[in-house]
Amino acid sequence: GQNIDQPTEMTATEGAIVQINCTYQTSGFNGLFWYQQHAGEAPTFLSYNVLDGLEEKGRFSSFLSRSKGYSYLLLKELQMKDSASYLCAAMDSNYQLIWGAGTKLIIKP
Amino acid sequence: DTAVSQTPKYLVTQMGNDKSIKCEQNLGHDTMYWYKQDSKKFLKIMFSYNNKELIINETVPNRFSPKSPDKAHLNLHINSLELGDSAVYFCASSPQTSGGPSSYNEQFFGPGTRLTVL
Numbered sequence: 001g002q003n004i005d006q007p008t009e010m011t012a013t014e015g016a017i018v019q020i021n022c023t024y025q026t027s028g029f030n031g032l033f034w035y036q037q038h039a040g041e042a043p044t045f046l047s048y049n050v051l052d053g054l055e056e057k058g059r060f061s062s063f064l065s066r067s068k069g070y071s072y073l074l075l076k077e078l079q080m081k082d083s084a085s086y087l088c089a090a091m092d093s094n095y096q097l098i099w100g101a102g103t104k105l106i107i108k109p
Numbered sequence: 110d111t112a113v114s115q116t117p118k119y120l121v122t123q124m125g126n127d128k129s130i131k132c133e134q135n136l137g138h139d140t141m142y143w144y145k146q147d148s149k150k151f152l153k154i155m156f157s158y159n160n161k162e163l164i165i166n167e168t169v170p171n172r173f174s175p176k177s178p179d180k181a182h183l184n185l186h187i188n189s190l191e192l193g194d195s196a197v198y199f200c201a202s203s204p205q206t207s208g209g210p211s212s213y214n215e216q217f218f219g220p221g222t223r224l225t226v227l
Contacts, residue, residue: 031214042199042218043152085150091214096164099152 002026004100006088011106012078020073020086020103028093032064032071035087037102043087046073075105083107112136113219115200121225122190129176130185130222132200141183142216143175144199152199158183159205190226197221 003025012018024032031050035043049055049064049071061074073086085102092098113134122128134141140159144152156175157164163175172188187194200219 033215042220044218045215048215087152089152094164095214096154096157097216099154101149101151 002090002092002098004088004090004098006086006100006103008101009104009106011108012075014078014080014107014109016078017074017076018078018105020075020088020105022071022073022088022100024069024071024088024090024098024100026090026092026098029066030091030093030095032062033089033091033097034060034062034071034073035089037085037087039084046086078107080107080109113200113202113217115198115219115222117222118220119223119225121227123227124190124192126190127186127188128190128224129187130198130200130224132183132185132219133181134200134202134217134219135181136202136204136217138202138217139180139205140203141177142201142203143183143185144201144218146197146199146221148196155185156183190224192226195224195226197223 006022031048033048034046036046037043047062049062052066054061054063059076064071085104087102088100089097116131142157143155145155146152154166155169174186176184199221201216203216
């Protein structure tokens, strides 16, 4: 079956760095997405990886290892506004997104 | 300037009723989607649709039906509402479903419709 695993909740301190891990099992693979979702709002796109390696975009970076079925989202210089859920989604061979349940990130002062 | 819009934002109704949620995108995208996000925050794809193909998640009850009057609209009609249908329903769109650079696969979400069935 198809499955996405990510931690349910993480806590970090303002100004610190946090890494949110995601493992996936899909029928075929056409890329890995990270979305951010603030409470009561719609998900918004953060990053897309289809090749192995690290993609950096400002304070956010995303890493992919296709052989391990593994990705992480790295958030640096955490700000209070980064408190949100972070959704990992893998695209299968039919180009359908398979979503994880999201990781709720709590930022403390 | 809203890219993907949904109405209504909140919907409260009685069991057994029939209701519709409307979705419109002004991005010129080819593909639209409906998702259900339950209390556990899982986003579950219900339908994806473009001019050529409707893909239905086999776990979706046939009480749910998408209706697309044109490429920019994909409405969701729900018959005989049940308590378990209470959730947030998100509409989304993307330029295309298959292949291409990442920008073609990015999905843009509407603000969501919170459905409460009493």
